Amino acid sequence: MKSKAAILWETGRPWSVEEIELDPPQQNEVLVRIEAAGMCHSDDHVRAGDGYAALPTIGGHEGAGVIEQVGPGIEHLAVGDHVVFSFLPACGRCRWCASGRSNLCDYGQFLMEGSMISGGYRAHARGKDVGTLSLVGTFSERTVVHETSIVKIDQDIPFEVACLLGCGVPTGWGSSVNIGKVQPGETVVVVGIGGIGANAVQGARLAGAQNIVAVDPVAFKTDQAKILGATHTAASMEEAMGLVQDITRGVMADVGVNTIGVVEGWMIQPFLDLVSKGGRAVLTGMARNVDDKATLGLQMFSLFEKSLLGTVYGGCNPRADIPRLADLYRTGKLQLDELVTRTYSLDQINEGYADMLAGKNIRGVIVNQF
Known part of the structure; x- marks a missing residue:
């Protein structure tokens, strides 16, 4: 499947928005159509070289979208589900997840390596394998992710604010x-x-x-x-x-x-x-x-x-806290609409980060238009 994504090929350079080829999801993976992605400062840390990430990589770790395809072994997710990406995966089995501290999940060791938890790459461009930042790579029209990196949410939460529940809000x-x-x-x-x-x-x-x-x-x-x-x-x-x-x-x-x-x-x-x-x-x-x-x-x-x-991650447990924060938004106790200063297309990603660095945005959000 062809898609479009913002790729970082080398530090200190702008994001490059270009076509990618996506493989279908494998064991315990899903294909998600990304509707909205938050532009967090952490991605610019990687672009600027302040933090490590294996390159090339598709940026973005805040996002929300709709599942379009499920791979083998998926039991609790289905095509059509609305999901929020969690920038930290939660396996549910390691010591940290089992003790209620899934923000420290052992799968976190794979965050900046680019490859999938089960190994290999699902995105390719210019004849090369391309990683996904924080195992999700939400600066894209579509992405393939492991089930431990997404949380199902109710369909009444708008994507533009739901995407923020994957990082900035809980942190x-x-x-x-x-x-x-x-x-x-x-x-x-x-x-x-x-x-x-x-x-x-x-x-x-x-x-x-x-x-x-x-x-x-x-x-x-x-x-x-x-x-x-x-x-x-x-x-x-x-x-x-x-x-x-x-x-x-x-x-x-x-x-x-x-x-x-x-x-x-x-x-x-x-x-x-x-x-x-x-x-x-x-x-x-x-x-x-x-x-x-x-x-x-x-x-x-x-x-x-x-x-x-x-x-x-503010000590949050994504599977418990993302739905809880969504409920607080639904009842008017948590203000999310007020956080979105401006929306951008994927092609405007470098403009969006320039605005962030200039102090113009609380949060800029990329909205995909299909």
């Missing part, structure tokens, strides 16, 4: 709710209001935070954060220091969530300074893979009993 929401463990009445600071930070704000709101401080230098983004639940805004961590001191009478925030697009080591100490004694500082944003040093005052970190917590 941000879970950073506040699951990892930060925000409690009613607490003060939360979210640093970096993009597709992840916007949902950390929402998670804090839904968890009952009294004060939610959204920090970002782009006024458009902090304005959007107010719509999503922020009670206060600041343009920088330095500016937020005085603000948080004032609203907490010097105690500082109970929880901090750092979702900056590119985290650097020097940012850790000012981020921790925003958090109170005994507070929880959640590091969700990605650093460059060569950045392995952080500035941290060890004595006060210990004496003030602060916690610095890393997270992937």
Whole structure:
């Protein structure tokens, strides 16, 4: 089957939108027609060379679509099902899945290798095998994926917002709710209001935070954060220091969530300074893979009993949390329409990422038009 996809052939170069050849699904695989795909910063990390991925690869790890074909061994999915791609697979059998921590599934070891979990490639272009980023490759009209990378959803959820449930929404929401463990009445600071930070704000709101401080230098983004639940805004961590001191009478925030697009080591100490004694500082944003040093005052970190917590996927379990978040959207408690700043065609992918890097979007979404 022929399709069209955005391929990264080498780092530092634009996405190349071109025709691919797709093999049919094999054991425990399905063919999905992709209706919408979110444009997450993580894909640009790979394009820029900040993170590793085997190349060439089809980008995209947020997406939603319709199953068009099922391979052998598929029992609980059928042609016509609406599905959300989970950028982390969940096998259901490894130690982590069995203990309720499927965001750490052992299948995660295959995320950036490009080939299928069962081996080999299903996409080909220019006479070469082409991998799929995060085992899904949603910057495409169609893709073949393993069943562990998709979650069935109800058909009333629009694809343009459903696609965000595969990464940005659960990662941000879970950073506040699951990892930060925000409690009613607490003060939360979210640093970096993009597709992840916007949902950390929402998670804090839904968890009952009294004060939610959204920090970002782009006024458009902090304005959007107010719509999503922020009670206060600041343009920088330095500016937020005085603000948080004032609203907490010097105690500082109970929880901090750092979702900056590119985290650097020097940012850790000012981020921790925003958090109170005994507070929880959640590091969700990605650093460059060569950045392995952080500035941290060890004595006060210990004496003030602060916690610095890393997270992937916001500690969410995709098979449980994607439907739960869809239900919260359906009942009006979770705002998803407000996250989609602009939609693009697949051919406009490089324009969409330029807008993201310029701070114009909370989330850009590619919409396929068949």
